[in-house]
Amino acid sequence: MGGATGLVLLQLASFAVASGAANAVACVFGDAARTGGSRFSAAAGWGDSWGIWGMFSAAANSALTARRHMHEFGTTSLQLAEVAVACRRHASLNEAASMREPITVEDHQASRMVVDPLRLLDCCLISDGGVAFIVTSLERARALRRRPVAVLGVGQANSPETIGNPAWWYVPHQETAAQAAYRMAGVAPRDIHVAQLYDNFTISVIVWLEHAGFCKRGEGGAFVEGGRIRLGGALPVNTAGGNLSESYMQGWLHIVEGVRQLRGECGARQVPGAELCLVTGRGMTLNCAAAAVLARG
Amino acid sequence: MADKPLPTITDENRPFWEATRHGELRLQRCRQCDRYRYPIAASCPRCLSLDAEWAAVSGRGRVFSYVVFHQVYHQAFKDDVPYNVVLVRLDEGPFMFSNVVGVGNEQLRCDMPVTVVFERVTDEVTLPRFRPEDNR
Numbered sequence: 001m002g003g004a005t006g007l008v009l010l011q012l013a014s015f016a017v018a019s020g021a022a023n024a025v026a027c028v029f030g031d032a033a034r035t036g037g038s039r040f041s042a043a044a045g046w047g048d049s050w051g052i053w054g055m056f057s058a059a060a061n062s063a064l065t066a067r068r069h070m071h072e073f074g075t076t077s078l079q080l081a082e083v084a085v086a087c088r089r090h091a092s093l094n095e096a097a098s099m100r101e102p103i104t105v106e107d108h109q110a111s112r113m114v115v116d117p118l119r120l121l122d123c124c125l126i127s128d129g130g131v132a133f134i135v136t137s138l139e140r141a142r143a144l145r146r147r148p149v150a151v152l153g154v155g156q157a158n159s160p161e162t163i164g165n166p167a168w169w170y171v172p173h174q175e176t177a178a179q180a181a182y183r184m185a186g187v188a189p190r191d192i193h194v195a196q197l198y199d200n201f202t203i204s205v206i207v208w209l210e211h212a213g214f215c216k217r218g219e220g221g222a223f224v225e226g227g228r229i230r231l232g233g234a235l236p237v238n239t240a241g242g243n244l245s246e247s248y249m250q251g252w253l254h255i256v257e258g259v260r261q262l263r264g265e266c267g268a269r270q271v272p273g274a275e276l277c278l279v280t281g282r283g284m285t286l287n288c289a290a291a292a293v294l295a296r297g
Numbered sequence: 298m299a300d301k302p303l304p305t306i307t308d309e310n311r312p313f314w315e316a317t318r319h320g321e322l323r324l325q326r327c328r329q330c331d332r333y334r335y336p337i338a339a340s341c342p343r344c345l346s347l348d349a350e351w352a353a354v355s356g357r358g359r360v361f362s363y364v365v366f367h368q369v370y371h372q373a374f375k376d377d378v379p380y381n382v383v384l385v386r387l388d389e390g391p392f393m394f395s396n397v398v399g400v401g402n403e404q405l406r407c408d409m410p411v412t413v414v415f416e417r418v419t420d421e422v423t424l425p426r427f428r429p430e431d432n433r
């Protein structure tokens with residue numbers, strides 16, 4: 001399920017523990033996309049039909065979303081830059097991040113076009129690495145040395161259609177996934193202190209802000225202005241640097257960063273008083289979405 | 298250098314490619330709910346009926362969204378960059394990927410009206426592309 005996989009496994013593992021089917025579940029991810037050769041430039045979509053017109057790459061799908069978002073709502077490349085700058089600033093405070101050199105909006109605007117309207121600094125990294133997390137009962141976790149983090153709510157939603165669905169470009173199933181997670185957790189967007197939003201491309205953060213209810217449809221571009229998603233802002237997003245600047249572990253590190261923030265382990269990038277974190281993921285072209293609400297245990 | 302991708306013609310999609318070869322855009326239309334559909338599929342995504350006919354469409358639509366490739370993802374497109382790919386919404390409802398020809402990339406706009414043109418690529422394959430349509 002691509003970039004939704006980590007959260008989907010978190011959901012399955014939580015259910016397995018809650019049902020008594022398992023005492024503890026290790027969820028494990030590894031990838032060698034950087035040294036092993038990226039697979040992300042293949043014909044976008046399924047079958048051979050899109051490459052006929054030169055439609056390749058995950059970047060192009062998100063570029064289509066960005067262009068339509070710009071057209072309908074007035075979103076700008078400068079607003080996309082805000083997302084890239086915030087993620088890089090956060091990565092600069094994360095010793096484990098791959099890209100720590102701070103960037104400016106001007107750097108973003110000067111970076112080369114990849115698939116217009118997306119520039120190089122709108123795109124996530126391609127990385128080697130591994131991630132694991134362990135899910136067990138809260139009771140069991142409380143007996144361990146580290147502060148536990150509770151999985152309050154999880155949700156996933158998937159679309160079997162691509163362009164056959166007129167709303168496909170806007171990935172409406174993301175909203176369904178986020179709402180399911182909020183409902184199970186019994187919390188609302190205004191309760192969230194910090195968010196780890198899937199950022200394969202900058203535009204994805206803007207769309208997730210809308211789908212996760214932090215602003216209304218079309219307002220994501222304005223939301224990211226004025227440092228609102230930076231540390232110290234109203235809703236710090238991707239506090240470790242995200243897929244854009246920490247490492248492209250396909251969203252798995254978003255879960256890890258959620259856990260670290262709620263444990264208060266983040267040092268210079270710690271969000272003070274963080275008790276609730278929303279984590280989101282999205283994968284398989286635009287078709288799989290998942291979300292989780294994590295809480296300080 | 299690798300050739301550009303061509304469609305794999307199957308029993309399911311042959312009517313589409315035979316129609317374009319003859320300068321016509323035909324899509325599947327569900328006989329149960331009358332909706333046109335694309336991508337080509339065995340069943341209707343709305344009512345699941347397997348009963349469909351191939352019906353000619355107007356070839357007119359609007360650019361829903363568009364992108365311009367600067368990155369070369371496939372070597373056969375190396376000399377084409379920067380080239381556009383558009384998502385066209387046909388007047389009959391379905392969306393399809395294509396390219397807009399006869400206009401500079403900088404003149405592309407969302408919602409601009411377009412109409413189909415046919416470009417022969419091989420003896421077997423003629424690609425539907427679109428050109429801007431004025432006065433709409």
Ligand SMILES: [Zn+2]
Nearest residue numbers: 327330341344
């Ligand atoms: Zn039907």
